[in-house]
Amino acid sequence: MADDEKGKEGFQYGHYAHRKYLIIAAGVALAAAVYFIDLFFSIPYISPIELFDEFVHPGGTSVMHVILWDLQMPTVCAGIVCGAAFGLAGVVMQTLLNNPLASPYTLGISAGAGFGASLTMVVGLGGLSVLGTYLVPAGAFIFAMLATAGIFLVARAKGFSADVMVLAGIGLVFLFQALQSMMQYLASPDALSGIVFWTFGSLNGIEWTEVGIIFFLFVLAFFLIYRKCWALTAMRLGDRRAEALGIDTQGMRRWMFVLVALMTSTCVAFVGCIGFIGIVGPHVARMILGEDQRYLIPMSCVCGAIILTTADILCGTITPGREYPIGIFTSIVGVPFFFYLLMRKKTVKT
Amino acid sequence: MIVSVSGLSFCYGSAKVLEDLSFTASPGEITTIIGPNGAGKTTLLKCVADLFRHDGEVTFDGKSYERMELFKFLSYMEQNTDLDVDLNVFEIVLLGMIQSLGFYVSEEDIQEVYKVLDLLGIRQFADRKIGELSGGQRQLVFIAQALVKNPSVVILDEPTSALDLFHQYNLISFMSRITKERGCTTLMTLHHLDVAYKYSDRMVIVSDHHIYAEGPPKEVFTKQMLKDVYRVDSAVMTDEAGEEHFVILGPSRD
Numbered sequence: 001m002a003d004d005e006k007g008k009e010g011f012q013y014g015h016y017a018h019r020k021y022l023i024i025a026a027g028v029a030l031a032a033a034v035y036f037i038d039l040f041f042s043i044p045y046i047s048p049i050e051l052f053d054e055f056v057h058p059g060g061t062s063v064m065h066v067i068l069w070d071l072q073m074p075t076v077c078a079g080i081v082c083g084a085a086f087g088l089a090g091v092v093m094q095t096l097l098n099n100p101l102a103s104p105y106t107l108g109i110s111a112g113a114g115f116g117a118s119l120t121m122v123v124g125l126g127g128l129s130v131l132g133t134y135l136v137p138a139g140a141f142i143f144a145m146l147a148t149a150g151i152f153l154v155a156r157a158k159g160f161s162a163d164v165m166v167l168a169g170i171g172l173v174f175l176f177q178a179l180q181s182m183m184q185y186l187a188s189p190d191a192l193s194g195i196v197f198w199t200f201g202s203l204n205g206i207e208w209t210e211v212g213i214i215f216f217l218f219v220l221a222f223f224l225i226y227r228k229c230w231a232l233t234a235m236r237l238g239d240r241r242a243e244a245l246g247i248d249t250q251g252m253r254r255w256m257f258v259l260v261a262l263m264t265s266t267c268v269a270f271v272g273c274i275g276f277i278g279i280v281g282p283h284v285a286r287m288i289l290g291e292d293q294r295y296l297i298p299m300s301c302v303c304g305a306i307i308l309t310t311a312d313i314l315c316g317t318i319t320p321g322r323e324y325p326i327g328i329f330t331s332i333v334g335v336p337f338f339f340y341l342l343m344r345k346k347t348v349k350t
Numbered sequence: 351m352i353v354s355v356s357g358l359s360f361c362y363g364s365a366k367v368l369e370d371l372s373f374t375a376s377p378g379e380i381t382t383i384i385g386p387n388g389a390g391k392t393t394l395l396k397c398v399a400d401l402f403r404h405d406g407e408v409t410f411d412g413k414s415y416e417r418m419e420l421f422k423f424l425s426y427m428e429q430n431t432d433l434d435v436d437l438n439v440f441e442i443v444l445l446g447m448i449q450s451l452g453f454y455v456s457e458e459d460i461q462e463v464y465k466v467l468d469l470l471g472i473r474q475f476a477d478r479k480i481g482e483l484s485g486g487q488r489q490l491v492f493i494a495q496a497l498v499k500n501p502s503v504v505i506l507d508e509p510t511s512a513l514d515l516f517h518q519y520n521l522i523s524f525m526s527r528i529t530k531e532r533g534c535t536t537l538m539t540l541h542h543l544d545v546a547y548k549y550s551d552r553m554v555i556v557s558d559h560h561i562y563a564e565g566p567p568k569e570v571f572t573k574q575m576l577k578d579v580y581r582v583d584s585a586v587m588t589d590e591a592g593e594e595h596f597v598i599l600g601p602s603r604d
Binding site: 010011013014016017229230231233234236237238240241243244245246247248286290291292294 | 399401417418420421422426427428430433435436437438440441442444445446448449451453455457460463473474476477
């Protein structure tokens with residue numbers, strides 16, 4: 001084809017879409033690389049070669065087997081799955097509520113979970129041997145769902161308007177943070193330390209069963225949400241335009257909010273309040289791939305998984321032997337990278 | 351598709367906006383809704399598109415449809431074109447076919463988008479973000495979105511509000527041609543009365559919650575109507591081609 005003919009053709013949607021798939025594939029490859037780095041390199045004082053040997057030939061020494069398959073593997077898998085789930089929750093919330101700051105964190109779901117966990121620890125249920133390990137997540141889950149129910153009821157009364165949902169969420173954040181502060185004020189030193197650690201979130205100690213539950217809910221939510229990717233893209237044009245394209249915006253908000261809240265509440269109940277990923281993961285994905293939700297949704301999951309797993313690597317390697325809450329590192333890793341992308345973003349001067 | 355509106359009424363809370371409106375729009379014709387600010391033109395279009403719950407009946411070839419069914423053959427273009435989102439023009443126009451899009455966009459769908467972009471002369475903007483375009487260019491993009499699925503009924507709310515004079519005439523002349531070629535039923539609101547008079551097949555003049563007059567422009571577009579509805583005085587001028595034009599002289603002195 002002659003050059004001038006090529007020029008007439010101009011924009012080729014097929015190539016454009018193909019390039020987006022390649023970027024997602026590159027993201028998945030990067031997530032896999034980060035996964036293996038976390039798996040083999042983030043345990044202090046243990047040789048990655050020994051861990052790799054156990055990975056390739058399982059059934060070596062019993063200590064190495066337990067470290068890799070029962071401790072490290074579920075933690076790293078939880079990082080990937082929870083990161084992806086937070087990324088999914090963030091992108092859906094931001095789209096449904098047409099608000100770049102929307103995430104489970106800003107809508108009070110995490111704050112509700114934080115209060116629920118704190119309450120269980122303060123009343124002493126968290127210290128009850130085996131039962132205690134389940135009661136703290138149960139308390140977190142119950143209060144996260146109560147926060148969800150609160151937003152849902154207020155929103156239902158106002159026709160599931162995005163503004164009302166955001167404002168109701170912000171109100172709940174303040175309420176649960178005040179209640180959480182009260183719990184910290186009343187807590188014993190031991191319980192206080194537990195509360196602080198829990199509120200920053202941690203992947204350590206998570207078990208295969210818990211990873212399995214989160215994975216199941218993530219996959220379920222992903223496929224149910226992904227079926228509506230065109231409708232979600234249309235909602236980015238605003239409610240009125242989406243409705244003019246035949247989209248039931250209220251219905252979308254209603255059932256997707258419940259689905260995302262259920263998935264997020266479960267994640268937060270098991271790993272604590274790991275912030276920032278729900279906001280930054282989708283933003284990074286959006287800067288790379290734009291708003292077409294067929295690409296944005298999977299890319300947000302990939303970005304969330306990469307950020308959380310990278311933070312887990314830093315947790316394990318910066319100060320070997322000392323365990324920091326991962327929530328601190330998600331922000332330390334995410335914010336500079338996010339600023340870098342913001343500075344690179346083209347601005348339209350009006 | 352014949353669009354029949356019968357006994358349509360609408361209230362915002364206790365404020366009455368439209369009361370007992372009835373008219374018919376036919377295939378292959380442009381039916382223009384005109385009237386002063388706040389007359390309820392946009393509300394009327396939204397009621398026809400089932401975007402507002404209303405009293406009365408709107409039928410398409412004699413049948414009523416649920417909203418999801420309706421948008422398979424009806425396109426509605428919003429008045430407001432402000433939008434800054436990370437989607438390019440091609441993607442925005444593609445969304446016009448949302449009711450039939452599969453996960454993979456087929457080659458036929460891609461060609462439909464290119465075709466409508468060519469028709470409106472905006473193919474060169476295909477890869478531009480919508481927020482980078484001027485108001486007039488965005489308006490053309492949303493018209494392309496409304497036309498891309500070859501709808502039987504096209505509803506356009508103020509499609510020329512952001513366009514300069516040349517493009518206003520150009521666009522409505524284009525819509526007139528498309529309406530006749532495709533045999534679709536086009537309903538639109540317009541503020542530019544000369545364009546409306548020149549290109550409409552029928553006019554529905556809304557004033558004070560009611561229909562003031564309805565019919566072909568030659569019958570309903572009169573100096574008296576301009577005085578009653580718009581409160582302006584006017585004169586009729588005939589050009590070299592023998593076509594009549596209404597010239598607005600100023601606010602009515604009566």
